[in-house]
Amino acid sequence: MKLEKLLSLPKVHLHCHLDGSVRPSTMLGLLKADSSIKNIEELLQEVAVLDKTSSLEAYLKKFDIPIMVMQTKENIKRIAYELIEDCNIENIKYIEIRFAPYFHCKQGLSMEEVIQAVLDGANEGKSKYGVEFNLIVCFLRHESYEKNLQQLYVAKKFLGHGVVAVDLAGDEELYPADSFVELFDEAKRLGFHITIHAGETGNFNNINKSITLLHAERIGHGTAAMSSEETMELLYNRRVPLEVCVTSNYNTGIITRLIDHPVYNFIKKNIVVTVNTDNNTVSNTTLTNEYSKIIDNFKLTDSEIINTILNSINYAFCEEHIKERLRRGLVEVTDKK
Ligand SMILES: [Zn+2]
Structure with missing residues (x-):
């Protein structure tokens, strides 16, 4: 498929x-004048992985500066708006934006204010560009049960009003799934959809347990x-989709070459794959770029690519009428070609 x-x-x-x-240009503008970072090139060294890092931990260090500038309502709102604007540029019609509200409370914002600021910015983008969105609230494995539970109850206030999932x-190795049973039982009881980072590094047990x-x-x-027949069967039998992120896995050293990524095998074994x-x-990527890399490395056919987009529509946490509109939009474009 051509670009x-x-x-x-x-x-x-x-x-x-x-x-x-x-x-990056927004981050640079929001950094204080006394910051030692003076241009985009210097900034990218701090906030982007241009090839590989040594580990997931090193990858996570790249979030320090963005989190530092995302401590006011105005900045958060602007950043959410610009993400919707970026979606429009590459023809993304629906996005689920995830974030951990408690990361943005270091200078006095409440978790409610953080969620509201993301909603305000994304809604402004939606009004201008017609890009649909929903929000996913992230819990961090290293945070305490109490703090995560508190965040869950704040998120509950927005459930059905922009927030759809948790x-x-x-770190999956230090904090495996077992410790989060109570939290996710409660999230399910409250009516949240649930997606979980699992098996990002070598641990397939975390996928099964999630x-x-x-x-x-x-x-x-x-x-x-x-690396596990049992996990593959579980994913297949329950039709649990994978949110595949090829460049990110390369960045963190989980795969040494893009061509070593299992995405092709997942597709061939009829696991539900979405591209992200x-x-x-x-x-340092875009969704279009992720599709390009997968096409270049694995020679996927047009229908296989269109099928992964359909998977993303079918397994999105949005209402059915939005899914129908997204499906119609995809059919209109593919029929024309
Ligand atoms: Zn992620």
């Missing part, structure tokens, strides 16, 4: 972190699934 056609396809983005997708992110213990309806990354960036800025 032009790829751009013309109406796309859906399910796994995108707001703090990992701040425009997510769990962070599905069987934590009610995960989608799995973030899931790269480790290939994880972080537009930290991974």
Whole structure:
């Protein structure tokens, strides 16, 4: 598939972190005048992985500056608005934006104010560009149960009003799924959709447990699934989609070459695959670029690519009438070609 056609396809983005997708030019403008970072090149060294890092931990260091500038309502609102604007540029018609409200309370904002600021910015973008969105609230594995529970109840106030789901992110080895049963039981009881970062590094057990213990309806990354027959069967039998993020997995050293990524095998084994960036800025990529890389490395056919977009529509956490509109939009463009 040529780039032009790829751009013309109406796309859906399910796994995108707001703090990992701040425009570098915006960050540079928001940094204080006394910052030692004076230009985009210097900034990119700090906030983006231009090739690989040593580990997931090193990758996560790249979020320090974006989180630092996302401590006021105005900045958060602007950054959410610009993410919607960026969606419009590459013809993304629906996005699920994820973030951890408690990361943005370091200078006095409440979690409610943070969520409201993201909603305000994204709604302004939606009004201007027609890009639909929903929000996913992230829990961090290293935070206390009490803090995560508190965030859950704040998110509940916005459930059905822009927030649709919760997510769990962070170090899977130190904090495996078992410790989060109570939190996710409560999230399910309250009516949230659930997606969980699991099997991003080598641990396929975390994928199994996220599905069987934590009610995960989608799995973030899931790269480790290939090394377990049982996990592959579970994903297939329960039709649990993977939110695949190829460049991010390369950045963190989980795969040494893009061609080693299991995405092709997932597709061939009829696992539900969706294509995502994880972080537009930290991974120095776009959704279109992720599709391009997959096409170049694995020679996927047009229908296989269109099918992954359909997967993203079908497994999005939005209302059915939005899914129908997204499907119609995709059919209109693909029929024309
Ligand atoms: Zn992620």
